[in-house]
Structures are given as C-alpha cells and as structure tokens.
Amino acid sequence: MQSDVLILGDIRFPGGTATAMASEARALAEAGYEVGILPVRGGVLNFPHPVNPALQALSGRERITLVPPGVVPRARLCLLHHPQLYTDLPADPIRVIADEFRMIVHHPPVDARGTANYDWRAIDRNLRLLFGPLRWAPVGPKVRAAFRGLPDGPDVTSEDWVNVLDSNDFRLARTGFLPAVPVVGRHGRPDPLKWPDDRTSFLAAYPARPDIRVRLMGYGPEQDAVVVKRPENWEVLPFNAEPVRHFLGSIDYYVHFHGGDWIEAFGRAILEAIASGAVAILPEHFRGVFGDAAVYCPAKGVADTVLALHRDPAAYTRQSARALAIIRESYGPETAVARVRQIIGAPAPTRPVPARAAPAAKALFLTSNGVGMGHLTRAVAVARRLPPAVRPVVVTLSKAFGVCTADGIEAEYLPYHKSVDMDYDRWQGFLVREMDEILGFHRPQVFVFDGNVPYPGLVAALSGRQGLWKVWERRAMWAPGSGAHHLAQEPAFDAVIEPGELAGLMDRGLTRDSRARTIAVPPVRYLRQDEGLDRQTARKELGLEEGTTAVLLQLGSENNFDLSSVRNAAIAELSRYPRVALVNAEWLIRNGTTEVPPGVIALRQFPIARYLSAFDFAISTAGYNTYHENIFAGLPTIFVPNENPEQDEQWLRARYAEMSGLAMSARLIDPHDLAPKIAAMMDPEVRDGLARACAALDPSNGADAAARYIAELAMIRR
The missing domain is CATH 3.40.50.2000 (Glycogen Phosphorylase B;)
Known part of the structure; x- marks a missing residue:
C-alpha cells in the first residue's frame, strides 16, 4: 500500500491528539495527498476506549485509507503521534517503509517542576529500532522549551508542528x-x-x-x-x-x-x-x-x-x-499542507494501482454451551454485522453450531465436558490444547468470548498472546453474590461488552459494580430491523388460518428446568377459547422432543424471531434473547421465568416488564397465576396497549454497536 503521508497513532484518544490527527489527515487529503492511517494501541489509555469520533468521520473519505492488518505500508513521510505510545516495543513488529519519519510530540518530556513525564531516551531507542532515523517535532513552544531544558535531547525539528483545524x-x-x-x-x-x-x-x-x-x-x-x-x-x-x-x-x-x-x-x-x-x-x-x-x-x-x-x-x-x-x-489547513510540502514536495502523481483484495482482519468468537442458545445467538448476532474487512469465525461448545452457516460464517464445534462425559479438570487441559491450535491456525486480531464462565483452560490459552485483543461479552443480571470466582478472571480480558438490559434497574449481581473494562451497548438482538417476516407471510409459512388468535409457546430447551406443567396448563386454558392456534417452539439443542396434543404446531427453526409477527401473543421464558426479541418486536408476552439457581435472574426481568407495562408475568411457584393472565391477553385492547408501550422503546440494536467496536479493535495494532 503506497501513500504520500502515513499517520501512526492511537485512534482511541478521546481528546486533542486524535482530533489533531484527524484534522491533519483531512487537510492533506483535500490538498491531493494520499493519506494512510495505521492505528496502533499504546499503554497511555486506560482501556477500553472507542475510536475518536473525529477519526471515525474520516471513514470512506477520498484519499484517506485505513491500513489493514497484514499490509506493509509505504510512504514518503510517516508521522508518529504521541511518544508515550512507544514506551514499550510492540507485541508484533510494525513494518513501515518510509523516506522520512517525524515523531509528533503532544506532551512535554518533563512537567513544570522538571519531573520526567516519560523516558524520551528509551522511546527514541525504540523508535529507531522500529523505523530508523527520525526527528522529533514539538507541537508548540512549551514542548520545545521543555526539550531545550534537557542536558541532551533528541533531534528536534526547527519548526513547531502545531495543531491545525478548519x-x-x-x-x-x-x-x-x-x-x-x-x-x-x-x-x-x-x-x-x-x-x-x-x-x-x-x-x-x-x-x-x-x-x-x-x-x-x-x-x-x-x-x-x-x-x-x-x-x-x-x-x-x-x-x-x-x-x-x-x-x-x-x-x-x-x-x-x-x-x-x-x-x-x-x-x-x-x-x-x-x-x-x-x-x-x-x-x-x-x-x-x-x-x-x-x-x-x-x-x-x-x-x-x-x-x-x-x-x-x-x-x-x-x-x-x-x-x-x-x-x-x-493554524488553518494550509499550515499542515505547507509543512508537508516543504518535506516531500507536492502530492505524487496518481498512479493506477492493480486491484488487489486487502487481507481481511479476523475476529474469532468462542461461546459457551449454555442451557439454551443465548450465547451462540448473541455471538452470531454480532459476527454477522461485522464489515467485509473483518472476517468472523465462530467456535462454540453448543451443538447448534450449524446455525452459523445461514450467514456464511465459518464455525467449529468443541464438545463441553458433560457432552463427552469427561472430568471437568481433565477437560481444561483439552481446552488449552484445542484453543492453542485454533488461535494458532486462524491468527485472529480480536478474540471474543460470550459466556459467564471464563474457563481456566481458556484463560491459560489466552495468557501468552500479547498481540491479541481479548473481549468478554457478558450479560448482567447475575444472582446476588454468585460468580465471584468467574468475575476474578476479568483482568484476562482487555474489554467487557455488556449487552444492554431493559431490566437493568433490577440488577443485583456482582457485574453491576465491576465496570472498569465495561463497554455498555443497547440490548442485543439477532435480527436486523427489516429481516422479520411480515404477518401474512409468517402466518402462511406456519400454516395459521386467518381469523385465529395465534399463540406462541417459547419455554426454552428445558434442559435444566421442567416447564411442562406451564405448557400443559397453557394449552388446557387456551383450549377453552374458540379459534385459537397454538405453536410450540422447540430449541435446536433440546434433549429429546416435546410431547404436545394433536393440532399444536411445532416450530423448530432458527431464528424464531423471524416469525414473531405471526402471533397475537406469546407465553415465554425470560431468557435474555427471547425477552428482548419479543419486547422489541412488540409481541405481547406473558413471561414465565426459568428459576433454576444456575440461571440469571429471569424472574426480575419478567417483573420489570410487567411493572413497566411492556408485558405480563407469571411464576411457577404460583400455579393459579397463569389463567387470569391468559384471560387478559385474549382481550385485543390489552394486547394493543402492551404493543404500544413496546413500540415507544429506543429500537437501537446493541449488536451493531458491538460489531463496530470489535471491527475497530481488529484494525488497531497492539
């Protein structure tokens, strides 16, 4: 990749450094220079930080290109921003070929009392090892004066490299x-x-x-x-x-x-x-x-x-x-253009470049098996939204790995210890070896784990990979006091993506107070806004007759909590009403099949959310995915939580929805609670009220935000 000017810096800086980079890149591009941006991650920022909006805004601009991983850029001038990014050598070599290098110094080497802010000698040594001869360019007279006060200093330019702006x-x-x-x-x-x-x-x-x-x-x-x-x-x-x-x-x-x-x-x-x-x-x-x-x-x-x-x-x-x-x-854009022209002259004549696909960065997702399909579904929801420049690979402990193929996502199945009747501790050694093989083969830039239990074998496999971004996608609503030993693994990750919870106000779990690495995104759902079937098409595919009240039963896999009594009670109660059509959703990973009376339609598809428009209301568990998919689809729902102690606090999700007028709830501990809720739900006005409340919610999908963040990380060299 050839450019006139290559800019190296941490594009996550929230303040002046990143906006200075953005202003300079834009000014040079508008003057006809080809500008490359090579994002690097230094140790200055407390993680996590998203990409600075000023640099995000440059995406797609003419003559500005983000250098993808695996590409060795060539430039006539390379600008390195902020010396403290280079206090340490990189985990992997940064290969750059340029005629001239400048270290743009946004921070003085000493403070007002003469105390060192950074070891400029060590940084200069690292820079020369990485890039060869270079000069340091202070951004203003105060930085220049600080260098002048040193007994010996680096090779400093005669002119200040001042910030510019339009x-x-x-x-x-x-x-x-x-x-x-x-x-x-x-x-x-x-x-x-x-x-x-x-x-x-x-x-x-x-x-x-x-x-x-x-x-x-x-x-x-x-x-x-x-x-x-x-x-x-x-x-x-x-x-x-x-x-x-x-x-x-x-x-x-x-x-x-x-x-x-x-x-x-x-x-x-x-x-x-x-x-x-x-x-x-x-x-x-x-x-x-x-x-x-x-x-x-x-x-x-x-x-x-x-x-x-x-x-x-x-x-x-x-x-x-x-x-x-x-x-x-x-300080206008012309200042940036003039100083670059003084070093390398006018923009190089445009040369036709043979079309060549840039090597894609790679994001590797690992999901735990789970009782349901929530972890895998969330991971795929994010993976399918990654831009073409980032290729997703899904490795999962869930037997439902086949759902990845519909989105053209490469997937691999790793059996959980219970699936093969293996001792848990022995399985950890197996997991270390498997993950070493997988990471070594795929060589991803970003690793994302969706699960509540970071397995010791996984943490061990990740520990030595310094050039890899490590992200934990972790839902909230843990039971009070549970999971402390799992939460202790958080430092093994660079960031935590927390899918939003509509019921977040009810959260009593430990993750609520562990926010140092957390990036909160809106609730994550699998489908994009326009991917669900319209009502007529959905009902036709399911064989539902016009004029019937269609009810969906979504009671999960039931692999750890028997909800057959709820299903039987719901079917019995609904049979009392005329022209009711019942559909029972079966999870792909359910152990065995569900026995239902004749006339109850079985729905064994992924994702079930594609068909939600067909129904007048649902009776569902309150697992993360089903809860948010139903509410944001505006489907009136009676939530019956899975209350196995291993689960998150589904009963609080259900209670919040009822208190907020978004849904109804019933609990297994009260066997007489379901019938009156069904009776209320048979009233179209009640259903319309719930649907209107759901429609007033912000429809933002956290899968989009999570995919953007992961894609940004994939382009940043550590």
Whole structure:
C-alpha cells in the first residue's frame, strides 16, 4: 500500500491528539495527498476506549485509507503521534517503509517542576529500532522549551508542528452576547492537573458571583474534592456530555487555567473555542502560542476582564474577529499542507494501482454451551454485522453450531465436558490444547468470548498472546453474590461488552459494580430491523388460518428446568377459547422432543424471531434473547421465568416488564397465576396497549454497536 503521508497513532484518544490527527489527515487529503492511517494501541489509555469520533468521520473519505492488518505500508513521510505510545516495543513488529519519519510530540518530556513525564531516551531507542532515523517535532513552544531544558535531547525539528483545524467546523454566528449576564466556560478531561490546584485559584478563574454565569464540562469528583462546595452560579457537566461545538455556542468567554505542575503542550480546546467566536481569556504563559488571538490576565483578574469586555460589546467583537483571523492564518489547513510540502514536495502523481483484495482482519468468537442458545445467538448476532474487512469465525461448545452457516460464517464445534462425559479438570487441559491450535491456525486480531464462565483452560490459552485483543461479552443480571470466582478472571480480558438490559434497574449481581473494562451497548438482538417476516407471510409459512388468535409457546430447551406443567396448563386454558392456534417452539439443542396434543404446531427453526409477527401473543421464558426479541418486536408476552439457581435472574426481568407495562408475568411457584393472565391477553385492547408501550422503546440494536467496536479493535495494532 503506497501513500504520500502515513499517520501512526492511537485512534482511541478521546481528546486533542486524535482530533489533531484527524484534522491533519483531512487537510492533506483535500490538498491531493494520499493519506494512510495505521492505528496502533499504546499503554497511555486506560482501556477500553472507542475510536475518536473525529477519526471515525474520516471513514470512506477520498484519499484517506485505513491500513489493514497484514499490509506493509509505504510512504514518503510517516508521522508518529504521541511518544508515550512507544514506551514499550510492540507485541508484533510494525513494518513501515518510509523516506522520512517525524515523531509528533503532544506532551512535554518533563512537567513544570522538571519531573520526567516519560523516558524520551528509551522511546527514541525504540523508535529507531522500529523505523530508523527520525526527528522529533514539538507541537508548540512549551514542548520545545521543555526539550531545550534537557542536558541532551533528541533531534528536534526547527519548526513547531502545531495543531491545525478548519475554523468553519467551529464557527458560530454570534450576533452578540448570550444573556445579559456573561457566560464563562471551559471543557476538558477531569484530570486534576488540567484544572486549578486549590479552591482559591478555582474560584478566581471561574468566579463565584451572581453577575457571571459559569459552565464547566468535564468537571468530576476530582474537581469537587478541590472546590468542596460548588458556587450557585456554576453549572457542571461530565466530560463530553455535549458536543464541543454545541457547548462552545453556550458561552461568551473561554477561560482556561490549569494546575501548577501541568504544561499544556498546545491547547487545542482553546483553538476550537477561538474558532467558535468566543473570546479566550488565558494566563500569560499562553501568549507564546496564541499571541493576539487571546486576552491575558492572572486568575484573580478574570472577573474584571470579563465584565469590562461585557460592558464594551464593540471591543468584544473586535477581539473575536481579530482572533479568528489569526488562527485562520496560523493554524488553518494550509499550515499542515505547507509543512508537508516543504518535506516531500507536492502530492505524487496518481498512479493506477492493480486491484488487489486487502487481507481481511479476523475476529474469532468462542461461546459457551449454555442451557439454551443465548450465547451462540448473541455471538452470531454480532459476527454477522461485522464489515467485509473483518472476517468472523465462530467456535462454540453448543451443538447448534450449524446455525452459523445461514450467514456464511465459518464455525467449529468443541464438545463441553458433560457432552463427552469427561472430568471437568481433565477437560481444561483439552481446552488449552484445542484453543492453542485454533488461535494458532486462524491468527485472529480480536478474540471474543460470550459466556459467564471464563474457563481456566481458556484463560491459560489466552495468557501468552500479547498481540491479541481479548473481549468478554457478558450479560448482567447475575444472582446476588454468585460468580465471584468467574468475575476474578476479568483482568484476562482487555474489554467487557455488556449487552444492554431493559431490566437493568433490577440488577443485583456482582457485574453491576465491576465496570472498569465495561463497554455498555443497547440490548442485543439477532435480527436486523427489516429481516422479520411480515404477518401474512409468517402466518402462511406456519400454516395459521386467518381469523385465529395465534399463540406462541417459547419455554426454552428445558434442559435444566421442567416447564411442562406451564405448557400443559397453557394449552388446557387456551383450549377453552374458540379459534385459537397454538405453536410450540422447540430449541435446536433440546434433549429429546416435546410431547404436545394433536393440532399444536411445532416450530423448530432458527431464528424464531423471524416469525414473531405471526402471533397475537406469546407465553415465554425470560431468557435474555427471547425477552428482548419479543419486547422489541412488540409481541405481547406473558413471561414465565426459568428459576433454576444456575440461571440469571429471569424472574426480575419478567417483573420489570410487567411493572413497566411492556408485558405480563407469571411464576411457577404460583400455579393459579397463569389463567387470569391468559384471560387478559385474549382481550385485543390489552394486547394493543402492551404493543404500544413496546413500540415507544429506543429500537437501537446493541449488536451493531458491538460489531463496530470489535471491527475497530481488529484494525488497531497492539
């Protein structure tokens, strides 16, 4: 793969580094340069983080290409972003061929007290081992000054590699002040170093007075520990609670003061605020970066400066216009183009490249067997949504592995120890060897385990694979106090994807408080929005006569909980009503077959969700998949939970649905509970009310979000 400029960096950075990468890539591509982006994962970020939205937005843009795994990129210029990504050597070699390399330094080597932020010598040694000769490019004068203060330092460029941005992305039509009272604001991460050190400094920079309003986004518990009691004129928001442009449109003045130990390498957030038309008020040490584009004063002078400008709208307007003109000239896209042109010249002439399919990245899913098919169904729901650039492979302990073939997904069956009557501990050794073989053969970039029990043999097989992303897809609603020894395996994974629970408020399990690695997604369902059959087609395929009330019985595999009494009671009760058609769903992994009276239709298909539109209501267990598929399909349901102690708390799911007006519930412990619920369900108005409540839910499918996240990981080299 050949490009003019190759950008290497961690595309998950939530702040200025990633947005600087995105702005530069876009500017160069619009100027005619071919730009490649090679995502790498460093140890700077506490995991997990999704891809930065600014870099996500570049997907599909002309002349910008994401370098897939297995490809050795070639470039005339390679830009490496953020030195701390290279503190350690990679798990696998990063092969890049380029004429010139620059290390873009977004963070100074020492803090304001001279304490080292990172070992630049070790990083420089690693970089030269990986890439050969290169030069370090500070993003601003403060970083340059920090290098100048070292007794010896790396080879530093003569010019700063300043951030660039297109001011049109942030420009707002400001016709005057917002309310009569001036609004002061600031956004940033809740890192204590990024904000004033003590209460006095905090209240000086962000005044506690009735004639000034203050909005702070990114303010968290760390800042509350400093301020203690928030002033009444403050409004505080979590980090990224609002889009930055929207936030900037709500303030008149952007006031940026930070802790004494922090060196702000550049101040991209300040640049964006100026581009929005807000007036920036900064401490004097920023003058070398922004010059006349800002107003300068000590923290204790902020209130007087704000009120003086607010009394003189003409002066405010002049400062806003002057600042915008300065940043357009000094920090606009043309700046990025000019410095690249100085190094490598104009964009290379476009050359026809022979069409060649890029090698696909690979995501390998392993699912436990489960009593039902929930783990396998969720894994396939995500796998079938991966983009063409990421090829899924499913390895499962479930005998229903054949369902993968409908989606063209390669699948392999591994027997669970109970399936082959093997001792559990002996099976762990078998599992280690099998997983070593499977991982060695497929060489995936991402491994995803869907199950509540990370087997010791699995953890052992994963432990030595440093270049592999490891994800645990784990549902919530565990029984209180159960699974602590399973949860202790969480550090073996880089991230936990938690499929959303409509009944999450009822969750009492241990996973509720184990969130350090968790990425929450909406409820996961197998089908896409348009994949279910319409009512007429579904009823025709099932042989249901028009005018009948069609009822679906979904009582699971019953491999660990006998619900035959519920089935028999439901069939007996429904037989009392005229023109009722009964369909009994049979799980593919059920041990044996279900005995039902003549006239009850057997449904042994996957996925059952394709046929839900055929039915007027259902009587179902409250397993994760069935529960969410039925509710989001708007199918009125009486949920009868499987209450085996090994199961998650299905009874709470069922109770939540009833309390929320989404469904009804009945429990096996109350044998007289089912009949009145069936009687109520035979009323079309009752069913319509439940269906309307279900239709009001957010239809987002967590399988889409999980697939996006896994696809992003597959493109990031560790």
